[in-house]
Amino acid sequence: MADTHKDVTEISAGRHPVVMGRDALRALERALRDQASTTTFILGDENTLRHCLPELLAHVPTLREARTIVVPPGESSKDVVMASGIWGHLAREAADRQALLVCLGGGVVTDLGGFVAATYKRGIRCIHVPTSLMGMVDAAIGGKTGVDLAGVKNLVGVFHDPLGVYIHLPFLRSLGKRELLNGLAEMIKHGLVHDAQLWEDIRRAPLHDLDALTPLVARSAMVKAQVVSADPRENGLRKVLNFGHTIGHGIEAHSWESPQQSLLHGEAVAIGMVCEAWLSWRLDLLPREAYDHIAAHILDLYRPYRFEHAADHRLLELMRNDKKNSAGQFRFTLLTAIGKATVDVPVAPAQVQDALEHYRLLVRV
Numbered sequence: 543m544a545d546t547h548k549d550v551t552e553i554s555a556g557r558h559p560v561v562m563g564r565d566a567l568r569a570l571e572r573a574l575r576d577q578a579s580t581t582t583f584i585l586g587d588e589n590t591l592r593h594c595l596p597e598l599l600a601h602v603p604t605l606r607e608a609r610t611i612v613v614p615p616g617e618s619s620k621d622v623v624m625a626s627g628i629w630g631h632l633a634r635e636a637a638d639r640q641a642l643l644v645c646l647g648g649g650v651v652t653d654l655g656g657f658v659a660a661t662y663k664r665g666i667r668c669i670h671v672p673t674s675l676m677g678m679v680d681a682a683i684g685g686k687t688g689v690d691l692a693g694v695k696n697l698v699g700v701f702h703d704p705l706g707v708y709i710h711l712p713f714l715r716s717l718g719k720r721e722l723l724n725g726l727a728e729m730i731k732h733g734l735v736h737d738a739q740l741w742e743d744i745r746r747a748p749l750h751d752l753d754a755l756t757p758l759v760a761r762s763a764m765v766k767a768q769v770v771s772a773d774p775r776e777n778g779l780r781k782v783l784n785f786g787h788t789i790g791h792g793i794e795a796h797s798w799e800s801p802q803q804s805l806l807h808g809e810a811v812a813i814g815m816v817c818e819a820w821l822s823w824r825l826d827l828l829p830r831e832a833y834d835h836i837a838a839h840i841l842d843l844y845r846p847y848r849f850e851h852a853a854d855h856r857l858l859e860l861m862r863n864d865k866k867n868s869a870g871q872f873r874f875t876l877l878t879a880i881g882k883a884t885v886d887v888p889v890a891p892a893q894v895q896d897a898l899e900h901y902r903l904l905v906r907v
Protein backbone atom coordinates (compact mmCIF):
# COMPACT_ATOMS: atom_id res chain seq x y z
CA MET A 543 0.00 0.00 0.00
CA ALA A 544 2.89 2.37 0.77
CA ASP A 545 4.48 3.96 -2.28
CA THR A 546 8.04 4.72 -1.21
CA HIS A 547 10.62 6.75 -3.16
CA LYS A 548 14.00 7.91 -1.94
CA ASP A 549 12.92 11.03 -0.12
CA VAL A 550 9.14 10.92 -0.26
CA THR A 551 6.74 8.37 1.13
CA GLU A 552 3.15 8.61 0.03
CA ILE A 553 0.52 6.59 1.85
CA SER A 554 -3.19 6.48 1.37
CA ALA A 555 -5.58 7.68 4.05
CA GLY A 556 -8.44 6.33 1.95
CA ARG A 557 -9.79 9.46 0.33
CA HIS A 558 -6.59 11.46 0.31
CA PRO A 559 -2.83 10.84 0.33
CA VAL A 560 -0.42 11.63 3.15
CA VAL A 561 2.99 12.64 1.85
CA MET A 562 6.01 12.48 4.15
CA GLY A 563 9.78 12.54 3.91
CA ARG A 564 12.55 15.03 3.26
CA ASP A 565 11.10 16.07 -0.07
CA ALA A 566 7.48 16.34 1.01
CA LEU A 567 7.36 20.06 0.24
CA ARG A 568 8.92 19.47 -3.18
CA ALA A 569 6.09 17.01 -3.79
CA LEU A 570 3.64 19.73 -2.74
CA GLU A 571 5.19 22.12 -5.28
CA ARG A 572 4.69 19.49 -8.01
CA ALA A 573 1.12 18.84 -6.91
CA LEU A 574 0.27 22.55 -6.93
CA ARG A 575 1.62 22.98 -10.45
CA ASP A 576 -0.80 20.27 -11.55
CA GLN A 577 -3.79 22.05 -9.96
CA ALA A 578 -5.73 24.62 -11.93
CA SER A 579 -6.83 27.10 -9.30
CA THR A 580 -8.00 30.66 -9.72
CA THR A 581 -6.72 31.98 -6.41
CA THR A 582 -4.73 30.27 -3.69
CA PHE A 583 -5.05 31.28 -0.05
CA ILE A 584 -2.83 30.25 2.84
CA LEU A 585 -4.56 30.08 6.20
CA GLY A 586 -2.35 30.10 9.28
CA ASP A 587 -2.25 31.41 12.82
CA GLU A 588 0.15 34.12 13.99
CA ASN A 589 2.73 31.55 15.14
CA THR A 590 2.65 29.26 12.14
CA LEU A 591 2.83 32.16 9.69
CA ARG A 592 5.83 33.57 11.59
CA HIS A 593 7.72 30.30 12.12
CA CYS A 594 6.72 28.15 9.16
CA LEU A 595 5.57 30.34 6.25
CA PRO A 596 9.07 31.54 5.22
CA GLU A 597 10.28 27.92 5.01
CA LEU A 598 7.15 26.86 3.14
CA LEU A 599 7.61 29.62 0.57
CA ALA A 600 11.32 28.79 0.22
CA HIS A 601 10.44 25.21 -0.75
CA VAL A 602 7.18 25.86 -2.60
CA PRO A 603 7.69 28.88 -4.88
CA THR A 604 4.25 28.45 -6.46
CA LEU A 605 2.75 29.63 -3.16
CA ARG A 606 4.59 32.98 -3.21
CA GLU A 607 1.64 34.50 -5.06
CA ALA A 608 -0.88 33.16 -2.55
CA ARG A 609 -2.84 35.49 -0.27
CA THR A 610 -2.53 34.87 3.43
CA ILE A 611 -5.31 34.78 6.00
CA VAL A 612 -4.28 34.90 9.64
CA VAL A 613 -6.18 33.91 12.78
CA PRO A 614 -5.08 34.23 16.41
CA PRO A 615 -3.41 31.09 17.78
CA GLY A 616 -5.29 28.73 20.07
CA GLU A 617 -8.50 26.75 20.41
CA SER A 618 -10.62 29.91 20.73
CA SER A 619 -10.10 30.47 17.00
CA LYS A 620 -11.95 27.23 16.24
CA ASP A 621 -15.42 28.77 16.29
CA VAL A 622 -18.17 29.89 13.93
CA VAL A 623 -17.35 33.58 14.35
CA MET A 624 -13.82 32.95 13.05
CA ALA A 625 -15.19 30.72 10.27
CA SER A 626 -17.61 33.47 9.31
CA GLY A 627 -14.72 35.98 9.21
CA ILE A 628 -12.84 33.73 6.79
CA TRP A 629 -15.94 33.15 4.61
CA GLY A 630 -16.25 36.97 4.45
CA HIS A 631 -12.56 37.35 3.60
CA LEU A 632 -12.85 34.82 0.75
CA ALA A 633 -15.97 36.55 -0.55
CA ARG A 634 -14.32 40.00 -0.48
CA GLU A 635 -11.38 38.56 -2.44
CA ALA A 636 -13.90 37.17 -4.95
CA ALA A 637 -12.80 33.58 -4.34
CA ASP A 638 -14.74 31.27 -6.62
CA ARG A 639 -15.22 27.50 -6.55
CA GLN A 640 -11.82 26.98 -8.18
CA ALA A 641 -10.06 28.64 -5.24
CA LEU A 642 -7.67 26.57 -3.15
CA LEU A 643 -7.08 26.90 0.60
CA VAL A 644 -3.73 25.75 2.00
CA CYS A 645 -4.00 25.25 5.76
CA LEU A 646 -0.60 25.80 7.41
CA GLY A 647 -0.83 25.07 11.11
CA GLY A 648 -1.79 22.78 13.92
CA GLY A 649 -5.10 21.06 14.46
CA VAL A 650 -6.91 24.34 15.05
CA VAL A 651 -5.96 25.67 11.61
CA THR A 652 -6.64 22.41 9.74
CA ASP A 653 -9.98 21.78 11.54
CA LEU A 654 -11.10 25.39 11.00
CA GLY A 655 -9.69 25.71 7.49
CA GLY A 656 -11.11 22.33 6.46
CA PHE A 657 -14.53 23.41 7.77
CA VAL A 658 -14.40 26.70 5.88
CA ALA A 659 -13.28 24.90 2.71
CA ALA A 660 -16.09 22.36 3.08
CA THR A 661 -18.76 25.04 3.36
CA TYR A 662 -17.65 28.05 1.31
CA LYS A 663 -19.62 27.99 -1.95
CA ARG A 664 -20.61 24.40 -1.02
CA GLY A 665 -17.03 23.28 -1.03
CA ILE A 666 -13.64 24.33 -2.33
CA ARG A 667 -10.41 22.32 -2.35
CA CYS A 668 -7.97 22.43 0.50
CA ILE A 669 -4.50 21.08 1.28
CA HIS A 670 -3.18 20.55 4.79
CA VAL A 671 0.40 21.31 5.77
CA PRO A 672 0.48 20.41 9.48
CA THR A 673 3.05 22.21 11.62
CA SER A 674 2.39 20.78 15.10
CA LEU A 675 3.05 17.22 16.18
CA MET A 676 -0.67 16.83 16.91
CA GLY A 677 -1.42 17.97 13.37
CA MET A 678 1.14 15.67 11.74
CA VAL A 679 0.13 12.44 13.46
CA ASP A 680 -3.56 13.06 13.82
CA ALA A 681 -5.56 16.22 13.20
CA ALA A 682 -4.65 16.87 9.55
CA ILE A 683 -5.31 13.27 8.47
CA GLY A 684 -8.73 11.83 7.74
CA GLY A 685 -11.00 14.66 6.62
CA LYS A 686 -12.72 15.45 9.92
CA THR A 687 -13.27 19.20 10.17
CA GLY A 688 -15.20 21.29 12.63
CA VAL A 689 -15.53 24.10 15.11
CA ASP A 690 -16.44 24.28 18.80
CA LEU A 691 -19.77 25.69 19.98
CA ALA A 692 -21.08 26.61 23.44
CA GLY A 693 -18.03 25.09 25.13
CA VAL A 694 -18.50 21.75 23.35
CA LYS A 695 -15.63 20.66 21.17
CA ASN A 696 -16.25 19.95 17.49
CA LEU A 697 -20.03 20.31 17.91
CA VAL A 698 -20.44 21.62 14.36
CA GLY A 699 -18.49 20.01 11.58
CA VAL A 700 -18.40 18.04 8.39
CA PHE A 701 -16.16 15.52 6.67
CA HIS A 702 -14.15 17.19 3.91
CA ASP A 703 -11.05 15.48 2.60
CA PRO A 704 -8.06 17.60 1.66
CA LEU A 705 -6.40 17.03 -1.71
CA GLY A 706 -3.43 15.89 0.32
CA VAL A 707 -1.57 16.22 3.62
CA TYR A 708 2.10 17.20 3.34
CA ILE A 709 4.21 16.52 6.43
CA HIS A 710 7.47 18.46 6.72
CA LEU A 711 9.11 17.42 10.00
CA PRO A 712 11.56 20.35 10.33
CA PHE A 713 8.55 22.56 11.18
CA LEU A 714 8.65 20.87 14.60
CA ARG A 715 11.90 22.69 15.46
CA SER A 716 10.04 25.78 16.63
CA LEU A 717 7.40 23.88 18.60
CA GLY A 718 7.67 24.11 22.40
CA LYS A 719 8.09 21.06 24.67
CA ARG A 720 4.54 21.26 26.02
CA GLU A 721 3.17 21.16 22.47
CA LEU A 722 5.41 18.20 21.60
CA LEU A 723 4.07 16.27 24.58
CA ASN A 724 0.58 17.26 23.50
CA GLY A 725 1.04 15.52 20.14
CA LEU A 726 2.91 12.63 21.72
CA ALA A 727 -0.26 11.65 23.58
CA GLU A 728 -1.94 10.78 20.27
CA MET A 729 1.15 8.83 19.18
CA ILE A 730 0.97 6.84 22.43
CA LYS A 731 -2.70 6.21 21.70
CA HIS A 732 -1.89 4.94 18.20
CA GLY A 733 0.53 2.45 19.74
CA LEU A 734 -1.92 1.35 22.42
CA VAL A 735 -4.85 0.73 20.09
CA HIS A 736 -3.10 -0.53 16.98
CA ASP A 737 0.64 -1.17 17.19
CA ALA A 738 2.27 -2.62 20.32
CA GLN A 739 5.75 -2.21 18.83
CA LEU A 740 5.13 1.51 18.25
CA TRP A 741 4.13 1.85 21.94
CA GLU A 742 7.37 0.09 22.99
CA ASP A 743 9.51 2.24 20.70
CA ILE A 744 7.87 5.46 21.91
CA ARG A 745 8.45 4.37 25.51
CA ARG A 746 12.17 4.01 24.85
CA ALA A 747 12.69 7.02 22.56
CA PRO A 748 14.68 10.05 23.75
CA LEU A 749 11.88 12.56 23.31
CA HIS A 750 14.13 15.64 23.25
CA ASP A 751 15.76 14.29 20.07
CA LEU A 752 13.78 15.22 16.97
CA ASP A 753 15.83 12.84 14.81
CA ALA A 754 14.88 9.92 17.06
CA LEU A 755 11.26 11.01 16.98
CA THR A 756 11.09 11.31 13.18
CA PRO A 757 10.52 7.63 12.29
CA LEU A 758 7.98 7.32 15.10
CA VAL A 759 6.04 10.31 13.78
CA ALA A 760 5.91 8.65 10.37
CA ARG A 761 4.71 5.34 11.86
CA SER A 762 2.11 7.09 13.98
CA ALA A 763 0.78 9.06 11.00
CA MET A 764 0.65 5.74 9.17
CA VAL A 765 -1.54 4.18 11.89
CA LYS A 766 -3.98 7.07 11.61
CA ALA A 767 -3.95 6.83 7.80
CA GLN A 768 -4.53 3.05 7.83
CA VAL A 769 -7.43 3.24 10.28
CA VAL A 770 -9.07 6.12 8.44
CA SER A 771 -8.54 4.38 5.15
CA ALA A 772 -10.44 1.31 6.39
CA ASP A 773 -13.29 3.42 7.81
CA PRO A 774 -13.36 6.94 6.35
CA ARG A 775 -16.66 8.01 7.95
CA GLU A 776 -16.31 6.43 11.41
CA ASN A 777 -18.83 3.64 11.09
CA GLY A 778 -16.71 1.07 12.89
CA LEU A 779 -12.93 0.60 13.07
CA ARG A 780 -12.19 4.33 13.27
CA LYS A 781 -13.78 4.36 16.72
CA VAL A 782 -10.61 2.72 18.06
CA LEU A 783 -9.06 6.17 17.78
CA ASN A 784 -11.47 7.36 20.48
CA PHE A 785 -9.52 5.53 23.19
CA GLY A 786 -8.83 8.00 26.02
CA HIS A 787 -11.13 10.57 24.45
CA THR A 788 -14.43 10.05 26.31
CA ILE A 789 -12.98 10.85 29.72
CA GLY A 790 -10.30 13.00 28.05
CA HIS A 791 -12.84 15.34 26.41
CA GLY A 792 -14.70 15.66 29.74
CA ILE A 793 -11.46 16.54 31.56
CA GLU A 794 -10.44 18.95 28.80
CA ALA A 795 -13.78 20.81 28.89
CA HIS A 796 -13.71 20.83 32.71
CA SER A 797 -10.22 22.33 32.72
CA TRP A 798 -11.42 25.19 30.51
CA GLU A 799 -13.88 26.18 33.25
CA SER A 800 -10.96 27.28 35.44
CA PRO A 801 -8.52 28.93 33.00
CA GLN A 802 -5.50 28.70 35.35
CA GLN A 803 -5.82 24.88 35.06
CA SER A 804 -6.56 24.80 31.33
CA LEU A 805 -5.22 21.64 29.67
CA LEU A 806 -4.20 21.01 26.08
CA HIS A 807 -6.14 18.33 24.18
CA GLY A 808 -3.32 15.77 24.35
CA GLU A 809 -2.73 16.41 28.06
CA ALA A 810 -6.39 15.66 28.76
CA VAL A 811 -6.31 12.60 26.48
CA ALA A 812 -3.28 11.32 28.43
CA ILE A 813 -5.37 11.43 31.64
CA GLY A 814 -8.28 9.88 29.75
CA MET A 815 -6.02 7.01 28.64
CA VAL A 816 -4.97 6.29 32.23
CA CYS A 817 -8.64 6.24 33.36
CA GLU A 818 -9.84 4.21 30.37
CA ALA A 819 -6.98 1.70 30.61
CA TRP A 820 -7.99 1.27 34.26
CA LEU A 821 -11.61 0.71 33.17
CA SER A 822 -10.33 -1.86 30.65
CA TRP A 823 -8.69 -3.73 33.52
CA ARG A 824 -11.73 -3.39 35.82
CA LEU A 825 -13.98 -4.82 33.13
CA ASP A 826 -11.65 -7.82 32.74
CA LEU A 827 -10.58 -6.84 29.26
CA LEU A 828 -6.94 -5.94 29.95
CA PRO A 829 -4.35 -7.66 32.18
CA ARG A 830 -3.34 -5.69 35.28
CA GLU A 831 0.37 -5.55 34.31
CA ALA A 832 -0.51 -3.93 31.01
CA TYR A 833 -2.53 -1.27 32.84
CA ASP A 834 0.34 -0.71 35.30
CA HIS A 835 2.81 -0.17 32.43
CA ILE A 836 0.51 2.30 30.71
CA ALA A 837 -0.26 4.31 33.85
CA ALA A 838 3.38 4.44 34.99
CA HIS A 839 4.63 5.72 31.63
CA ILE A 840 1.91 8.32 31.15
CA LEU A 841 2.03 9.64 34.72
CA ASP A 842 5.77 10.04 34.32
CA LEU A 843 5.38 12.23 31.22
CA TYR A 844 2.34 14.40 31.96
CA ARG A 845 1.66 16.78 34.82
CA PRO A 846 -1.23 15.81 37.08
CA TYR A 847 -4.68 17.37 36.89
CA ARG A 848 -6.20 17.78 40.33
CA PHE A 849 -9.94 18.00 40.90
CA GLU A 850 -12.17 17.43 43.90
CA HIS A 851 -14.68 14.63 44.32
CA ALA A 852 -17.37 17.36 44.03
CA ALA A 853 -16.32 17.90 40.37
CA ASP A 854 -17.35 14.38 39.30
CA HIS A 855 -20.97 15.31 38.62
CA ARG A 856 -19.92 18.14 36.28
CA LEU A 857 -17.33 15.90 34.59
CA LEU A 858 -19.97 13.25 33.88
CA GLU A 859 -22.28 15.93 32.52
CA LEU A 860 -19.55 17.17 30.17
CA MET A 861 -18.83 13.59 29.05
CA ARG A 862 -22.52 13.00 28.29
CA ASN A 863 -22.31 15.81 25.73
CA ASP A 864 -19.76 13.80 23.84
CA LYS A 865 -20.81 12.78 20.33
CA LYS A 866 -19.47 9.26 20.93
CA ASN A 867 -22.26 8.41 23.39
CA SER A 868 -25.76 7.52 22.28
CA ALA A 869 -29.08 7.93 24.11
CA GLY A 870 -27.26 9.17 27.23
CA GLN A 871 -25.33 5.84 27.49
CA PHE A 872 -21.56 5.88 27.79
CA ARG A 873 -19.91 3.90 25.00
CA PHE A 874 -16.17 3.47 25.44
CA THR A 875 -13.31 2.29 23.30
CA LEU A 876 -11.28 0.10 25.67
CA LEU A 877 -8.11 -1.97 25.41
CA THR A 878 -8.02 -5.76 25.24
CA ALA A 879 -4.22 -5.80 25.04
CA ILE A 880 -1.46 -3.31 24.38
CA GLY A 881 -1.88 -2.77 20.65
CA LYS A 882 -5.52 -3.89 20.50
CA ALA A 883 -8.83 -2.16 21.24
CA THR A 884 -12.53 -2.93 21.25
CA VAL A 885 -15.25 -0.37 20.59
CA ASP A 886 -18.74 0.52 21.85
CA VAL A 887 -18.33 -0.98 25.32
CA PRO A 888 -21.23 0.21 27.51
CA VAL A 889 -19.96 1.57 30.82
CA ALA A 890 -22.16 2.64 33.75
CA PRO A 891 -21.77 6.17 35.17
CA ALA A 892 -20.75 4.68 38.55
CA GLN A 893 -17.84 2.87 36.85
CA VAL A 894 -16.76 6.09 35.16
CA GLN A 895 -16.83 7.75 38.57
CA ASP A 896 -14.70 4.92 39.98
CA ALA A 897 -12.15 5.58 37.24
CA LEU A 898 -12.06 9.28 38.14
CA GLU A 899 -11.65 8.37 41.82
CA HIS A 900 -8.80 6.05 40.91
CA TYR A 901 -7.02 8.79 38.98
CA ARG A 902 -7.59 11.23 41.85
CA LEU A 903 -5.85 8.82 44.22
CA LEU A 904 -2.95 8.34 41.81
CA VAL A 905 -2.14 12.07 41.66
CA ARG A 906 -3.02 13.16 45.18
CA VAL A 907 -0.21 15.09 46.89
Ligand SMILES: NC(=O)c1ccc[n+]([C@@H]2O[C@H](COP(=O)([O-])OP(=O)(O)OC[C@H]3O[C@@H](n4cnc5c(N)ncnc54)[C@H](O)[C@@H]3O)[C@@H](O)[C@H]2O)c1
Binds near residue numbers: 648674696716717718
Ligand atom coordinates in the same frame (compact mmCIF):
# COMPACT_ATOMS: atom_id res chain seq x y z
N1 LIG B 1 -9.73 16.54 12.92
C1 LIG B 1 -9.20 15.60 13.67
O1 LIG B 1 -9.23 14.40 13.34
C2 LIG B 1 -8.49 16.00 14.93
C3 LIG B 1 -7.70 15.07 15.63
C4 LIG B 1 -7.00 15.49 16.76
C5 LIG B 1 -7.10 16.81 17.20
N2 LIG B 1 -7.91 17.67 16.50
C6 LIG B 1 -8.02 19.07 16.94
O2 LIG B 1 -6.73 19.69 16.86
C7 LIG B 1 -6.68 20.77 17.77
C8 LIG B 1 -5.37 20.70 18.51
O3 LIG B 1 -4.32 20.75 17.58
P1 LIG B 1 -2.90 21.35 18.00
O4 LIG B 1 -2.49 20.71 19.25
O5 LIG B 1 -2.04 21.29 16.82
O6 LIG B 1 -3.28 22.85 18.40
P2 LIG B 1 -2.99 24.26 17.70
O7 LIG B 1 -3.33 24.25 16.28
O8 LIG B 1 -3.64 25.27 18.57
O9 LIG B 1 -1.41 24.41 17.82
C9 LIG B 1 -0.82 24.48 19.09
C10 LIG B 1 0.04 25.74 19.27
O10 LIG B 1 1.26 25.53 18.59
C11 LIG B 1 1.50 26.60 17.70
N3 LIG B 1 2.25 26.03 16.59
C12 LIG B 1 1.83 25.10 15.70
N4 LIG B 1 2.84 24.73 14.92
C13 LIG B 1 3.92 25.43 15.32
C14 LIG B 1 5.28 25.46 14.93
N5 LIG B 1 5.75 24.64 13.97
N6 LIG B 1 6.12 26.31 15.56
C15 LIG B 1 5.68 27.09 16.57
N7 LIG B 1 4.42 27.10 17.01
C16 LIG B 1 3.56 26.27 16.39
C17 LIG B 1 0.15 27.14 17.35
O11 LIG B 1 0.22 28.48 16.94
C18 LIG B 1 -0.57 26.99 18.68
O12 LIG B 1 -0.25 28.09 19.52
C19 LIG B 1 -7.89 20.62 18.68
O13 LIG B 1 -8.84 21.57 18.32
C20 LIG B 1 -8.39 19.22 18.40
O14 LIG B 1 -9.78 19.10 18.59
C21 LIG B 1 -8.57 17.30 15.40
